[in-house]
Amino acid sequence: MMQYIRDWLWTYVWKPLPDMPLGAWTDELIRWLRLAWAPLFDGVETFLESLYFALADALLWLPSGLMILVFAAIAFVAKGWRLAAVVGVGMFVVAWTPYWDNTMATLAMVVVATVLATVLAIPIGILASENRAASAVMRPVLDFMQTLPAFVYLLPVVMLFGVGETPGIIATIIFCMPPGVRLTELGLRQVDREVVEAAQAFGSSPARTLLRVKLPLALPTVMAGLNQVIMLALSMVVIAGMVGGGGLGEDIVSALGRVDIAKGFNAGIAVVILAIFLDRVMQGLADRTPVAKAARLAH
Amino acid sequence: MPAIAVESLYKVFGKGAKGAVAQLRSGVPREALNSRNVTAAVIDHNWEIAPGEIFVVMGLSGSGKSTLIRMLNGLIKPTAGTIRIDGVDLGSLSPRELRRLRREKISMVFQHFALLPHRSVLENVAFGLEIKGLDKAARLERAREAVQLVGLEGHEDKLPAQLSGGMKQRVGLARALAADTEILLMDEAFSALDPLIRQEMQDQLLDLQSKLAKTIVFITHDLNEAMRIGDRIAVCDGEVKQLGTAEDLLLHPADDYVAEFTADVDRSRVLTAEAVMEPCGGTDTSEFPTVESGVPVNELYEPVLNSKAPLLVVDDNDDPLGVVTPRSIIKSLAHEPAADDERASDDEEALPA
DSSP states (O other): OHHHHHHHHIIIIITTSOOOOHHHHHHHHHHHHHHHTHHHHHHHHHHHHHHHHHHHHHHTTSOHHHHHHHHHHHHHHHTOHHHHHHHHHHHHHHHHSTTHHHHHHHHHHHHHHHHHHHHHHHHHHHHHHHOHHHHHHHHHHHHHHHHSOHHHHHHHHHHHHOSSHHHHHHHHHHHHHHHHHHHHHHHHHHSOHHHHHHHHHTTOOHHHIIIIIIHHHHHHHHHHHHHHHHHHHHHTHHHHHHTTOOHHHHHHHHHHHHTOHHHHHHHHHHHHHHHHHHHHHHHHHHHTSHHHHHHHHHO | OOSEEEEEEEEEESTTHHHHHHHHHTTOOHHHHHTTTOEEEEEEEEEEEOTTOEEEEEOOTTSSHHHHHHHHTTSSOOSEEEEEETTEEGGGOOHHHHHHHHHHHEEEEOTTOOOOTTSOHHHHHTHHHHHHTOOHHHHHHHHHHHHHHTTOTTOTTOOGGGSOHHHHHHHHHHHHHHTTOSEEEEESTTTTSOHHHHHHHHHHHHHHHHHHOOEEEEEESOHHHHHHHOSEEEEEESEEEEEEOHHHHHHSOSSHHHHHHHTTSOHHHHOBHHHHOBOOTTOOOTTSOEEETTOBGGGTHHHHHHOSSOEEEEOTTOOEEEEEOHHHHHHHHSSOHHHHHHHHHHHHHHSOO
């Protein structure tokens, strides 16, 4: 009897339904956007590419031998001589491989993507911390951005912007932004309520309370978020390489295609060294915020 | 003009707050409301504070005292009723005007100090002045004065994390004093401190008050503290259960709620010679040692024990007011005054004439 009902439903109710057209709709939407909003997409593309190329050129302006010293100096200022030594040796290894130029290109891409992601993430995080409704709307959107496989949105992005650096940067921004927003919101919400009240009680305006009290107190958490943003951006370089993003990603993709272990290892180790450099420098900067210093003093 | 005046002030939290106020006005008790998703924190407050007065609001947690103090500077909006600061109705002010009022007239001291952890003591003290828009040199100068006032010289450049609780609260107090406002709101300011430090801070507050004569609203859950520093005390449990001086509360508690609180108070410190004396009754008092009417009872023990005659209580003009005997002291220190009176009169009847 149950079998009969199941068969009947399958034959006369479910099968006659047309295929779900969600995918087709998205396809149409993207095609329409590409035509109707062409100036916007072209503008975005020009903007991102000019940023990227300017930075990549700047990083390659000095010979690798001097750049190694610059990186070591940054590490020294941010953290200390030990990190400076590690970074110096690491960068020296990279400069010894044939992938120095592509490493700088990848660094430029990561920096452009993280700076833009930060510029977007912090205001959104502030809005979400001040407004419960905004926070409730943002949460599923952020989950979506982080869990949707990159390949899924890479396709429409490539359709909109064509192959090259731009889709790589945009895909990276989409993927790496969520922790920036989340930790900005968290950091601001964790600020001692009494301290915020004190600012208000002394007649501080909302803008001043935000800039002079809440943000400085939230800064260590915000910086932890930015660190995650950078690491996620770095993890996207390979995928960006698949759509012509250049840099180490392209090397790794081509090494994969040709089973070129030597090339894959060289490019891979360059990514790791970049990651160590960026992570430790960010950590060093986070430890230097006044609030983090004061917190260390308390223990 | 009173410094602060509140009139039929209500604050109810939750949905349907206005309806709840109407109910409270019509005489529905607070407990009957709680089942309906609203919490009545402040119920029908009507009082005035004179300039230069220390007004203590005393109540247990959940009695609405923190809500009350936050309504006085507009951090929380009342559900109904009016609050006047120097005659200005807070409800009539725009957010901008309200902020100006806070900058110029009202400062606040917080239970957990609410200091900026990354700023030095001096910068924290200057915080209110920074908001007022003073330039750096001027505000650090004034902050330095305030730091001296609370006795923290030498600690100006330390961070709050390097200070003890009592010192942190001195910074909080200095921050409020530096803002140089007439009104000082103190929200459980000493509650987080050790008992000894707390007493020290109370003394310091009284000492400062004798010089500065601010209008102080002091919130506490500790009746001993309330009686030590308050010119008048409002005992609150949503509504004001009783409003009066420390002696009023001790000698004439309005109801069981107040009486229960006062049961634990060290009466000998609060009651004065005047409050415990008995009438002279026409006896010749010229040989009696004298005490002033305002001396607390705990300073009368020795003179009473060392004197064969009762002590004569005199006013400022040395005119006799009454006499203090060991019996009158013991009687006044016993808890339930009404019951004590009865028992005393019973005893008298039982004694053979």
